[in-house]
Amino acid sequence: MATRLTLRDVSLSFGGIHVLQDVSLEAEPGTVLGLVGPNGAGKTSLFNCISGHYRPTAGSVRLDDVDALRLHPSRLAGVGLARTFQHPALQLNATVLENVLLGAHSRLPGGPVSWSLRLPATARAEREVRTDARELLERFGLGWAVSLRADELSHGLHKGVELCRAMLSRPSLLLLDEPAAGLSHGEVEQFIASIRDLRQDHDVTIVVVEHHMGVIAALTDKVVVLDHGRKLMEGTAEEARKDPRVVEAYLGVSA
Amino acid sequence: MSGSPRPGAATAAPAGTGGRLTSVLANRWVRVGLALVLVALVLGAPLNMTPYAVYQMTMVAVFAVAVLGLNIVMGYTGQVSLGQSAFLGLGAYVTAYGVTHGWNLVLTFVAACALPAVIGWLVALAAARLRGLAIAMVTITLPIVGIPLARRFDEITGGSGGMTVAFLEAPSWSGLDNDQWRYYVVVLVAAAFFLLASNLLRGRIGRAFAIVRDNESVAMAMGVSPYRYKVLAFTVSALFGGCAGFLYLAGVQYVSPETLSFHTAINILAAMVIGGSATIVGSLLGGLYYVFVPFVAAQVNPNRAAMISGIILLVILFVLPGGLATLPRTVRRLRRGGSSSRAAADG
Amino acid sequence: ACGRDSGGGGGGGGGGEDGGAVESSPGITEDQITFGITTPMSGPTAGPGTCTVAGVTAYMGRRNAEGGIEFGDGRTRTVEIRSYDDAYDPARAVSNFRQMINDGVFGNIQSLGTPTNLAVMPLANEQQVPQVFLTTGASQFSADPEANPYTLGFVPTYVSEGEAFGQLLVDAGEPITVAVLAQNDDFGNDYVEGLESAIEGSDVEIVARATYEPADTAVDAQITDLADSGADVFFNANSQHNLAVQSLLQAQQLGWTPRVFLPSNTSSVTDVLEPGNGGAFPGVFTTASSKDPNDPVYAEDEDVVQFQEDMAEYSSDITTTFVPHCAWSYAAGAALEEAFTMMEEPTRDSFMEAVRSIEGLDAPMLLDGVTINTTEPGVPPINEVVVTEFNGEKYVESEGY
Amino acid sequence: MSALLELDDVTASYGHVQVLYGVSLAVEDGGAVGILGANGAGKTTTLRAISGMVRTGGSITFDGMSLVGLRPDQVARLGIAHVPEGRGTLGHLTVKENLLVGAYQRKNRAEIAQDVERCLDLFPNLADRISASAASLSGGEQQMLAVARGIMARPRLLLLDEASLGLAPSTAANVYGAIGRLRRESSLSMLVVEQNAALAFTLVESATVLETGRSVLSGPKEELMGKDEIRRAYLGS
């Protein structure tokens, strides 16, 4: 039940600065869409428009049949959206496990009353997500860190914790903002492997922003290139790599 | 106050992170045993204490509930509230009204919790749209406006002279003094509220509160509506404030506009932080602090008691910036080689 | 003389253990008696609060230094005074009172504050602990000795002060308009109530009213409104020094110079009239009953000299500056002493009996002619309210409107 | 030519958790040294140790002076600019103000103004947003700003912590190219932490590899690039 993501003519501006202009794109259910472009092109802003953190000045965002712009941003998790952040935003004083458990919010049943009374159903659900969370952390090689405080982890590992947090909600659409930034070459390989692995187990649509072309090439089915808030081209990673406009605007001659 | 959203500077860590605590405590039976001893102490104590000590313990429970309420909205959810005294006072007034009008005690209690909760909810519906200190601003008005309001409706409130309300006398079958009986009632209610709060704050809702405090953008991405959870936290906090108001009247048997004062709100806030923000035990310790520090200060020099409580406050926070609840952690760290982490904090 | 149902000592507030002939109450021994004062010693009311402790401490300090006071039972005892800070918070006053009992004091004296004392009153009477000579003009404390046998006020009630001034206006026998500024609590209400009851049915009419909160920093706007009425008299039921001065100054600035009434709390020549330029008004009236220790007029006065000396000697660590409450407290010391000399048994009941038997006591620091009487039920020990008028130098008995 | 910066058997810990167990390296005057290592190896901590941000043991000398026990601002005033990991910008200030804060220790206003211009030439993205608050910039733009702020100090030694993080490939290459030019022009020395080893090697002459808080390998870049395990872990292909 992966989600189909459809953007139509999305535009966004902040007081005269046009961050996005008429961007349309589509991510087929179950595929991985790569979003690339130079710094300040509007990739993160586009994610923010999808997740409701920014409100597009024009255009539409649909998750399957749901008009995302009509829902309150906090409802989107309920229809299967999950995301990570370019700059990891963990609760530094909480343990890694607590951080990941937060991802289960939309999955867990019950309101304040049933939780303060600890009804059996809530207790059971809580046990279940705790097990899931540990499993996820294991899978991404972070099992050892479960009970460490998040600020005791080095910067690079925060990305992994964030990914686990997003996955715990069992999303059908996952937005990853530079998930491989700060990983060394060897670690990037591992990361690619675990995402592939994940795709096999979960039916999920992924949109990934990444400057690491190796990751883009290895993971994506389709690539959209943004430049100055406009869509520059759309195609496979290989096509993008060869497109002279992309080389000029983004990759640079030496790459 | 959580003015600027600095990611690094969130509030104190949740209790019990330390993990490998003394292994003895890990044993379930040891823990159960300890808990039983504690319960026995709490229940047995009033039988052997002076009436004043019983009264003090009663007030500890009263203010622990008030502090806990504030902790929910401020410690756990990060929304500064300077109006907890208003809910406390309102709860006390509602109780006074119920008692003087012959309502059933349980009904009075429910009303004393519910009315502040409703007011808190209404205020929060509007206030939770604001961010950061703007919310503090709105809550500040509660005591400021509450006091003249309480004076104005003097047929209900007794005006500035306040009301003495005698209720909750010990039934004769109990063989207890009034003070003892009130102690048991107050402690029982307080314990129940602590249990409810601790359940609420662990798990789904507690995590949602925490992320609203730490990062609203992430909260939204996780399906937590900051607005709704702020409203919830405010409402629960007001409810606890109202409950504390009921207990307050049970203990003091008197209420006046002064109960609502901003000063009380600030003291509750101080007690919350000194006890330990975002910890359950911290709220209890905050209640102890609230009641005993003025007492201790007066023992040192009754004419300079306020000044001395100021010193005590500063000293406690100097030694334990995370509040009294971090005492065990700090002791453990000091024991483990005395390597203070000064340098890391220098940045 | 004192109507009290001291029938059964069954309630047993203070259970003495040793079975002597007369069981003494807690807080009194062969050679000492201990009292507690719960009063604001921090926060905005700390000024008057500390004074209520300082005055009686100074008085008793002198007596103790002289070897103590001879009680009615023939023993000589020293008097210990303990203070408890309540910051004007009734809950803390209750807590303090309970602590006093726990600490074994004999009784609660002098405490300042209406809500705080009201909160304590039922407890005091339930526990049969004296709560006397309270520094508050609220009428409840002296009004009903039947219901509250252990409670007694001290200074004239606010109502009677307001009434006395109202009477003065009525006696003028001409139509007079009055503008009223009142503190929005029992303090202000009582004054206004007294005024209203005195002028009822007369030609004197209240034409403008305003209130302020004790917490306000300014009353300019209220005065502006009152001045608009152009009333002949400005009745200023104000307990805050700064606001009293402000209101005088603002009235002058607006060109409104009526006759002014000031309550005993805030009528000091040096502290209020001088900074407030009281000479600008055709008449400033008050009902003060004590001498103002700050006023150079009294610099040579025997009482005041002694008072200054005792304060410097025995309570300089409590306060070094004075408001009328210091003087009242000092005078209350004398009233206590009088009660001690009449107290035949070392018990609270005997004490209360003595307390309610004082007649015509000339206490130090009270204005000439003002005496302490406790035999008349329903009124506070100082009940003579004399309206005095500022003559440009000091207050003298008023000759009428 | 003696070493400008010398770390000898440096240890560091956060609270009671020790993280570095004896790191040694040296940066010659005018030289550039890289630090490589996996996540959590202690690269950032090494830089923090130099800047006085963690409790350290061992010896750290800069220009013959010991840095151990100095506060970060004291270290900075000696002429060491540290471009921290993550968003090291002052979010509530504008881009321009960030640059001026970078030049805080310098007096000559004309020179500062000139350097601001140079930075804006180097990072055209920033020029467009000169009076926007730093917090509104995109991730990559913030990274550029952090680097620019370091340069504005005209330091003798530049500590770069994953300066290419979040930069587009061409931008990253440009930035490193520019830093290289700067280095040649003003005899700037630098210590560079970088995950993108290929990029780092365009700048540095030698490197140290950290593994769980210890330097396990160091040498000139040609030598390191020749080693198999290095190629596999840090360079690919």
Add this chain to the structure above:
Amino acid sequence: MARFVQLVVDGLATGSIYAALALAIVLVNRATGLINFAQGSMAVFSTYIAFSFVQTGLPVAVAILLAVVVSFFFGAFIERVVIRRFEGGSHDVAVVVTVGLFVLLAGISGWLWSYNHREFPSLFPLDSVPVAGAAVGLRNIGTIVTVVAVMGLLQLLFLKTKLGLALRAVSGNQTSSALSGLPVGRLLMIGWGLAAALGAIGGALVAPKLFLTPSMLDFALVYALAAAILGGLDSPVGAVVAAWFIGVAENLAGGYISFIGDDLKIAVPMALMFLILVVRPQGLFGHREVVRV
């Protein structure tokens, strides 16, 4: 009309009392990122220092000037020995520390100078001038003018000077500032020192009207806080405008809306303030903080 003008002028005068304190709150907030509940007692303490100088026979202006200097060092001292320990930690704790300081300083003032009111001489004469049918006291004018002047100076400090930039940088991110060589500790001390010095000016300005007691500014502090927040916490102009707004709105509400009356008039500016904040959460003159994800 005259009444209206009078109410407005009176409101401005009262508002200026709040403004004097609010400016110092803004200064501390801008320089250290904290809310300082002790600001009131610090100002009172400084005023007592000025008072002591006056008692030694110095002219008022000189006494105030001396007190300003002494207060600067006093403020810096407080930062160094007390606040320093809590910087970089939780804001809530730091705020409660200032609450502790508030209690402590009030206690010390009461101890040294006792709790009863003291008369503090004013720099300005008692006379008044007629303005549009209203009588405006010179003292009020003096207060208002001084407040405006201080506001202007603060604005200049923050926006035009290097020190101001450094103070702002440090208040936002101490670690990053230190890495640029900003002497964080010293800047924080300067920030507190300036706030204390400003407190001395404000205290001396309002003391003739409020009379000097240890709790002289306790209640004003609440409104000053409200004003600072409404103004935007980082804007001196905002703080002053908001403080005036509170003073004037309160007076007009009390004067013209009879059912509100004198007792509840303060509710009016509070309610209006609330509406303003709903529309402009960053306050009247505050800058919207950009929160990026």
